[in-house]
Amino acid sequence: ALHGSARYSSAASYINNHDRIASPINTKYFIDNQFVDSKTTEWIDLHDPATNNLVTRVPQSTDEELKAAVDSAAKAFPGWKATSLLARQQVMFRFVALIRENWDRLAASITLEQGKTFADAKGDVLRGLQVAETSCGITTQLTGEVLEVAKDMETRSYREPLGIVSAICPFNFPAMIPLWCIPLATVTGNCLILKPSERDPGAAMILAELAKEAGLPEGVLNIVHGAAKTVNFIIDEPRIKAISFVGSDKAGKYIYTRGSEQGKRVQANLGAKNHACIMPDANRNATVNALVGAAFGAAGQRCMALSAIVLVGEAQEWLSDVVEQAKRLKVNAGFEEGADLGPVISKHSKERIESLVQSAVDDGATLLLDGRGYKPEKYPNGNFIAPTIISNVKPHMKCYTEEIFGPVLVCMNVDTFEDAVDLINANKYGNGVAIFTNSGATAARFQRDIEAGQVGINTPIPGGNYFYGKSGLNFYTQLKTVTSLWRSSDAISTKASTAMPT
Numbered sequence: 147a148l149h150g151s152a153r154y155s156s157a158a159s160y161i162n163n164h165d166r167i168a169s170p171i172n173t174k175y176f177i178d179n180q181f182v183d184s185k186t187t188e189w190i191d192l193h194d195p196a197t198n199n200l201v202t203r204v205p206q207s208t209d210e211e212l213k214a215a216v217d218s219a220a221k222a223f224p225g226w227k228a229t230s231l232l233a234r235q236q237v238m239f240r241f242v243a244l245i246r247e248n249w250d251r252l253a254a255s256i257t258l259e260q261g262k263t264f265a266d267a268k269g270d271v272l273r274g275l276q277v278a279e280t281s282c283g284i285t286t287q288l289t290g291e292v293l294e295v296a297k298d299m300e301t302r303s304y305r306e307p308l309g310i311v312s313a314i315c316p317f318n319f320p321a322m323i324p325l326w327c328i329p330l331a332t333v334t335g336n337c338l339i340l341k342p343s344e345r346d347p348g349a350a351m352i353l354a355e356l357a358k359e360a361g362l363p364e365g366v367l368n369i370v371h372g373a374a375k376t377v378n379f380i381i382d383e384p385r386i387k388a389i390s391f392v393g394s395d396k397a398g399k400y401i402y403t404r405g406s407e408q409g410k411r412v413q414a415n416l417g418a419k420n421h422a423c424i425m426p427d428a429n430r431n432a433t434v435n436a437l438v439g440a441a442f443g444a445a446g447q448r449c450m451a452l453s454a455i456v457l458v459g460e461a462q463e464w465l466s467d468v469v470e471q472a473k474r475l476k477v478n479a480g481f482e483e484g485a486d487l488g489p490v491i492s493k494h495s496k497e498r499i500e501s502l503v504q505s506a507v508d509d510g511a512t513l514l515l516d517g518r519g520y521k522p523e524k525y526p527n528g529n530f531i532a533p534t535i536i537s538n539v540k541p542h543m544k545c546y547t548e549e550i551f552g553p554v555l556v557c558m559n560v561d562t563f564e565d566a567v568d569l570i571n572a573n574k575y576g577n578g579v580a581i582f583t584n585s586g587a588t589a590a591r592f593q594r595d596i597e598a599g600q601v602g603i604n605t606p607i608p609g610g611n612y613f614y615g616k617s618g619l620n621f622y623t624q625l626k627t628v629t630s631l632w633r634s635s636d637a638i639s640t641k642a643s644t645a646m647p648t
């Protein structure tokens with residue numbers, strides 16, 4: 147067993163199987179660059195999804211602890227804002243190097259707490275690392291503009307930090323999503339209060355340790371824990387200027403509405419039902435492989451998971467190939483060699499997914515592949531569901547109107563391309579959509595007519611997210627414009643003018 151700070155201390159000391167936790171230790175919170183034991187009486191048990199063994203207990207941070215995190219950030223902000231951009235950039239360079247050094251350790255924490263396979267967990271870390279790498283280019287990304295408005299007069303624009311900002315994270319990408327926020331929020335001069343998912347905060351805690359080691363001053367990144375109570379604190383605390391949220395529709399709508407009401411800037415990425423339109427002229431083999439990987443990878447617990455396919459005309463015959471490929475996937479605990487997909491996050495989630503599959507059967511859909519009740523030999527107590535494929539799904543069915551967020555693919559048949567576009571556009575969810583076709587003209591029509599923010603053409607997970615890159619930088623900064631007039635004295639008029647100059 148790994149105890150106390152040892153758990154966060156050495157790159158080599160990571161857990162790499164499902165039996166290493168002998169005596170679970172409580173997760174600490176992170177304030178002023180220290181890991182601190184919570185004084186709470188409310189603890190959230192965190193179980194390894196592959197075994198349901200207790201891994202750690204996560205505190206519901208107390209009111210005092212939450213307030214202390216904001217006090218710490220408030221104290222740190224003036225100094226951090228005044229720190230030169232080059233110095234902040236240097237911290238990011240070191241942060242990037244440390245994430246690379248600790249890549250396996252971060253991934254192992256994800257596999258243990260979240261359940262995804264070790265190989266997939268490494269991808270989770272990499273996607274976040276890339277945001278940290280991008281933030282190193284801040285010196286060319288944060289440049290302002292100058293406009294000469296009139297003789298002797300110019301308007302300059304700057305991007306300034308907001309102050310104290312916050313991030314509320316979901317369980318499905320324990321490293322990537324905290325890393326959508328940590329680098330961009332801090333390199334732009336803000337202080338960040340981060341709340342990881344209470345279901346898997348381990349990777350965020352390692353990231354905090356690495357940020358400290360990289361030279362982030364105390365108070366610039368603080369980590370608090372808990373569920374809705376912590377979120378409500380963040381919404382109501384007036385010193386927190388912005389909330390970055392990623393998670394389900396239900397929590398997201400609540401946070402967006404209440405946060406905006408409090409005058410906060412809120413960015414929110416919510417739930418999804420990502421569709422793929424399969425045209426019969428596509429490359430059958432490549433399409434089937436892409437569909438199966440995107441539907442069942444990470445046990446379907448990706449916001450960009452492909453969860454609904456719309457088969458046009460003769461492409462409907464390809465379903466048998468999809469089923470065959472899906473059957474070949476190996477369902478096992480995430481540290482096991484050769485595992486293609488691991489368990490889902492919790493017992494409750496497994497039950498929810500299984501009941502949605504049952505609802506499809508009850509609604510008259512066809513269950514082509516039933517992964518319910520699957521148990522890997524060594525892991526009889528895990529939250530496993532094998533790939534499940536439901537066909538003849540109709541738009542009114544619950545398995546279609548709800549996000550399933552598990553290894554379940556729903557399949558619908560239509561006669562024409564136009565029918566496919568209408569069907570997809572009628573669904574209330576984003577995030578992304580894909581088309582598989584060999585026709586450039588069909589792809590071009592699809593790209594134009596489809597109403598989704600992220601479109602893939604012959605690629606199933608068209609992740610082009612808005613939280614990083616330019617829109618992320620804009621979110622964490624506010625525009626300040628300075629208009630100045632430096633006129634030689636002989637031009638000054640003797641009488642004041644009250645009219646707007648025309």
Ligand code: NAD
Pocket residue numbers: 314315316317318319341342343344372373374375377378392393394395396397398400415416417418448449549551577611
């Ligand atoms: P979730 O909404 O249950 O939890 C997300 C965060 O909100 C957590 O930190 C949680 O503590 C908090 N929260 C949950 N319920 C709350 C409530 N009632 N009041 C206040 N706070 C609450 O989401 P999850 O299950 O952790 O994550 C999966 C969801 O996230 C899926 O819907 C998935 O599509 C979505 N997601 C979206 C994106 C994207 O970029 N669009 C990315 C990843 C995940």
